[in-house]
Amino acid sequence: MPPGYWHQSLRVVVLMINPGESGDTPGARLFLDRMAEYRAGRMDLRTLLDFQRTTMMQWGNPPGRFARFYFDSLGLSVDQVAFANVAWCGTKGNQYPGSMVDRCFHRHTLPLLRALAPHVVIASGSKTHHYLGTLRAELPGVTVVPTLHYAHRGGGAVEAAEVARLRQLLAENRARTASAAHRKAT
Numbered sequence: 001m002p003p004g005y006w007h008q009s010l011r012v013v014v015l016m017i018n019p020g021e022s023g024d025t026p027g028a029r030l031f032l033d034r035m036a037e038y039r040a041g042r043m044d045l046r047t048l049l050d051f052q053r054t055t056m057m058q059w060g061n062p063p064g065r066f067a068r069f070y071f072d073s074l075g076l077s078v079d080q081v082a083f084a085n086v087a088w089c090g091t092k093g094n095q096y097p098g099s100m101v102d103r104c105f106h107r108h109t110l111p112l113l114r115a116l117a118p119h120v121v122i123a124s125g126s127k128t129h130h131y132l133g134t135l136r137a138e139l140p141g142v143t144v145v146p147t148l149h150y151a152h153r154g155g156g157a158v159e160a161a162e163v164a165r166l167r168q169l170l171a172e173n174r175a176r177t178a179s180a181a182h183r184k185a186t
Contacts, residue, residue: 060150120143
């Protein structure tokens with residue numbers, strides 16, 4: 001959990017489909033080594049999450065594309081936004097059966113989202129859009145927004161239009177939650 005998530009006037013969760021296959025790269029091997037250290041009890045969860053938060057700045061192709069989209073373009077902060085996946089495991093070749101993804105979503109992701117109590121869920125990528133109805137039904141009062149994946153192939157104009165739409169939506173929700181907090185405080 002990012003250190004500032006619970007202190008935000010607007011809690012945002014970015015929902016993605018699943019961790020991508022990392023391949024056999026030095027970064028992937030290092031992360032797997034860290035995961036093994038955590039599993040063996042030689043590393044605490046905070047240290048593992050801090051490591052992940054640092055390395056996520058280089059995710060994507062080209063490196064850094066993930067951070068440029070979510071942090072730079074959308075104005076989200078790595079220390080304030082939560083990321084969740086519909087399915088929690090990567091698969092060889094990024095191929096995953098729908099039944100596995102559905103089971104993961106209902107058993108793990110939906111309870112996680114309830115616990116995170118976000119104001120906004122950004123469903124990133126068309127594969128997450130399958131869950132929009134369930135998210136809206138199971139998380140009443142939460143703004144659920146479908147958007148493109150950070151590694152979309154729509155080009156710069158498509159991304160610019162989508163970024164403008166999302167920034168506007170986030171600003172509107174930030175104002176709404178601030179107003180609600182002000183009413184509650186008075």
